[in-house]
Amino acid sequence: MSVTIKDVAKMVGVAPSTVSRVIANHPRISAETSKKVRKAMEDLGYHPNVMAKSLVSKTTRTIGVVLPRPAEELLLNFFFYELIRGVLAQLTRSNYDLLMAGGSNEHEELETVTRLVRSGRVDGLLLLYSRASDPVIHFLHEEKVPFVLLGRSLDYEDVPSVDNDNVQAAFDATNHLIAQGQKRIGFVSGPSKLAMTQDRLMGYRKALTEAGLPFKDSWVVEGEFLLESGYRAMAYIMSQPEPPTALVVIDDVVAFGVLKGLTELNYRIPQDVAIVSFNNIALTELTMPPLSSVDVGTYQLGYTASQMVLRMIQQVEITARQIIPHRLVVRESSLLTVPPHA
Incomplete structure (x- = not known):
């Protein structure tokens, strides 16, 4: 017989709804409670049904990462490896998956991002670049999709971003x-x-x-x-x-x-x-x-950017522009x- 949320809740002595909130990384759940619930899940061998959970919560637990153009830069420049490492560290910790996307030109980028958003395949997006007059940023800003920009926006003052000075x-x-x-x-x-x-x-x-x-x-x-x-x-x-x-x-x-x-x-x-x-x-x-x-602080740039977009998805207040120190x-x-x- 498969283990259920009720079994986990009974073992810890909490309500099933509390277990659900721990799985969803709800910000109001204390670190102590979260630790106890996750240990019980591990001891009992409980694994959340991600597809069923997504249908109920209407979330995908997936963050889209839009690569810079040309995308070959990601494979030839070690900066992006370290950046993605920071992004993945935060997403993995929060039980989110990463989906990489991009395009060979401005039109393809916009088409890709529009498809991801309209099809509901991602809960939010990270843009690993910042360009002037970017239609992707304009689209996401107008659609009010949770997204964070690496760098500062040249067109909007209120776009959430992580950057250096x-x-x-x-x-x-x-x-x-x-x-x-x-x-x-x-x-x-x-x-x-x-x-x-x-x-x-x-x-x-x-x-x-x-x-x-x-x-x-x-x-x-x-x-x-x-x-x-x-x-x-x-x-x-x-x-x-x-x-x-x-x-x-x-x-x-x-x-x-x-x-x-x-x-x-x-x-x-x-x-x-x-x-x-x-x-x-x-x-x-x-x-x-x-x-x-x-x-x-390349790793910290990626980690902070993914942390920000997750907080936006959870509707937790954020500082719109975060500056990572340099040396x-x-x-x-x-x-x-x-x-x-x-």
Whole structure:
């Protein structure tokens, strides 16, 4: 005979409705009661019927994660692995599943998200990017679907989001190079439509302005979050009559491409070109030389974003915009052993 909710409730000495609330991760159930109920479920071998529960509660216990475009970035950039790890940690803890979705262009993305929402396949969504004039964000905002944005919305002030202070992070990275005596500092950027790119470019320019150093359009190169993008950027930026002697790079994987390109061009790092990038993925310690990088708390970004969307689904009040602290991790790629070029 199969074990029922009533059997679990009887063993713990609570009402069956309390067991149901524990299974649903209701916020009003105490941690002590939840622990006792879950232990009884384990001891009795009770497993909730997810399909039946979904029909009754009209929930799927599934969160959709909308990947950035192009989706290949997820497979080639370790930042997204760490981000998804944080998302999964919170969802697993709350007995939710994850469904990944995306599209190769703006139209496909909107079609995919519309289908997920209208078919009731997800209870909420996480968007792992933030772009200007994004029809997906507009659709979700208008439909009042629980969703959380990684980054800040460029179009709506009230969109729930998790982000870093990217202006300050880039300001700190650029100031570090300035403190090393650098005067010609370039910027290897991401796609200009992204809020993160705009904010980091702003922080970079702000640091240069405050230090009285020049900003040159020719020292800023736009690309994608791919190693190849950083590699190609070096052929352009270092061919100039007066190339920069230091670079702020939008992302660690892009910086790996920068390192490769500079090495092939016979530049020494950091003696000829100093580098600081972002995300502080594990491989930054293994490059030659080790890469200085701004740790943006990638795991915490994913964990907090999924926590926020679950609270929205449960109609628990949240802080609409949460900022995850950053810290600059200084390694050999930005520390000069000889004076920089004049």
